[in-house]
Amino acid sequence: MRKSMKKAEKIRLILSDIDGVMTDGKIIYDSQGNEIKEFSARDGFGIRLWMKNGGLFGIVTGRESEVVKIRADELGVEILEQGIVDKAETVRRITTRLDVPLEETAFIGDDYPDLPALKIVGFPACVADAADEIRDAAVWVSDIPGGKGAVRQLIEAILKAQGRWDEAIRFYRG
Numbered sequence: 702m703r704k705s706m707k708k709a710e711k712i713r714l715i716l717s718d719i720d721g722v723m724t725d726g727k728i729i730y731d732s733q734g735n736e737i738k739e740f741s742a743r744d745g746f747g748i749r750l751w752m753k754n755g756g757l758f759g760i761v762t763g764r765e766s767e768v769v770k771i772r773a774d775e776l777g778v779e780i781l782e783q784g785i786v787d788k789a790e791t792v793r794r795i796t797t798r799l800d801v802p803l804e805e806t807a808f809i810g811d812d813y814p815d816l817p818a819l820k821i822v823g824f825p826a827c828v829a830d831a832a833d834e835i836r837d838a839a840v841w842v843s844d845i846p847g848g849k850g851a852v853r854q855l856i857e858a859i860l861k862a863q864g865r866w867d868e869a870i871r872f873y874r875g
Contacts, residue, residue: 747853
C-alpha cells in the first residue's frame with residue numbers, strides 16, 4: 702500500500718529497525734547460547750545499491766546483538782545504534798549529526814517501539830506484517846513481511862519516486 706510517494710522524493714537517509722524488519726522477528730539461540738538471525742540477501746543488495754547511489758543508511762534497534770554488528774559491517778553500514786529505548790531521540794541525534802532534516806529521513810519499522818521514530822520522520826514506512834497502529838502511521842507499507850526483502854522494496858520505491866531507479870540498476874541490465 703502506498704499512501705503517498707511524493708514524500709519519498711526528498712529522502713536522503715533511511716533508518717531501519719532490525720527484528721521484524723530486516724529479519725522475520727525470530728530470535729534463535731543455539732545450544733551454546735549464540736544468537737542466530739536470518740537476513741535477506743535482497744535487503745543487503747538494496748542497502749548497498751542505496752549507499753552506492755549516494756544514500757545514507759543506518760540501523761536503530763532496541764536489542765544489542767553481535768550478529769547485527771557483523772551484518773552492518775558486511776554491508777558497510779556505519780550508522781549502527783543498538784540497545785535503543787528512545788528511537789525518536791536517537792533518530793533526532795543521527796539526523797542532527799549528519800545534517801539531514803527529519804523530513805528527508807525515512808524510518809522503516811514493524812512494532813510499537815518504532816512508533817515514536819515513525820511519527821517524526823518525513824517518510825514513515827513499515828513491513829506488511831507490522832502491527833496495525835504502525836501500519837496506520839506509515840505512508841508506505843511493503844507488500845512483503847519483515848525478513849523477506851521489505852527494506853529492498855522500500856529502497857526501490859524511493860529510488861523510483863526520485864527518478865533514479867533506472868540509473869541505479871543500469872550496470873545490472875548490461
